[in-house]
Amino acid sequence: MPELPEVETTRRGIEPHLVGRRVRAVAVHQPQLRYPVPAALARELPGQTIRRVGRRAKYLLLEGERGTLILHLGMSGSLRLVPASDPLRPHDHLCLTMEGGLQLRLHDPRRFGAALWTRDDHLAHPLLRGLGPEPLGDDFTGIHLHRAAQGRRIAVKALLMESRIVVGVGNIYASEALFRAGIDPRRAAGRIALARYERLADCVRETLTEALEAGGTTLRDYLRSDGEPGYFALRLDVYGRTGEACRRCDTPIRQVRLAQRSTFYCPGCQR
DNA sequence: ACTGGCTCCTGAGGGC
DNA sequence: TGCCCTCAGGAGCCAG
Secondary structure, X not given: OOOHHHHHHHHXXXXXXXXXXXXXXXXXXXXXXXOEOOHHHHHHOOOOEOOEEEEEOOEEXXXXXXXXXXXXXXXOOEEEEEEOOOOOOOOEEEEEEEOOOEEEEEEOOOOOOEEEEEOOXXXXXXXXXXXXXXXXXXXXXXXXHHHHHOOOOOEHHHHHOXXXXXXXXXXXXXHHHHHHHOOOOOOEHHHOXXXXXXXXXXXXXXXXXXXXXXXXXXXXXXXXXXXXXXXXXXXXXXXXXXXXXXXXXXXXXXXXXXXXXXXXXXXXXXX
């Protein structure tokens, strides 16, 4: 499932093939994604040159000259660049034919992803406005987390996954970062000391950075834009390891449900 | 202002 | 072998 490292890996994979190239055609094969794919996309994007391939949170931003294509991979989405003559696979919902003959295809079996089009400043888009800091940027600190947690009684893991607190930390890396920080994911967010949040912020950054370097985590659906899997799954400490021995203290990893999400932690290491 | 629950969707995997 | 059931989850939205 694409989290921030997977989205950034994808961005880096497609960027060199898109920037400076003109979009020849846009084909929408399945407009019912998380939101309906706007008709204006296929009408307005063709003919425009891609100026930049950016990212905000888990949104990919393909900036044209007079508008931006906002893409989200949801749970099962992936982007691949293939020759335009390649046969279409099931669940290839959106295809951008680029000058030069390559086609960018959004493949998303579960259709939790999104493809939106905006003519305005994309950062002002309702989905992007109000997002918290990037976890790998300078604004993301222990002080920021500690302040945001004041008065909050939700579990710290749920707080870490709120996009207005910090973006890009999904279910896998939230469990992993809390393990590294030695914090029990069930602990009330407002009852954690600043020093522990400093450590947690460091662990979030460290976990995401390592995952990025490994090309992301491939569990079920995710593949990089070149079709290769990511290798961070080999390094997961707690996610998906229910009952297995903690790598640090041998205690069996425990699984609980927090805010409707599977959560993994080591009862020996995390307090 | 917070909080928890609901919703969209398909494929994998387990049990029988 | 094959079928059916459950579960997985990003994140916006809504009711309490």
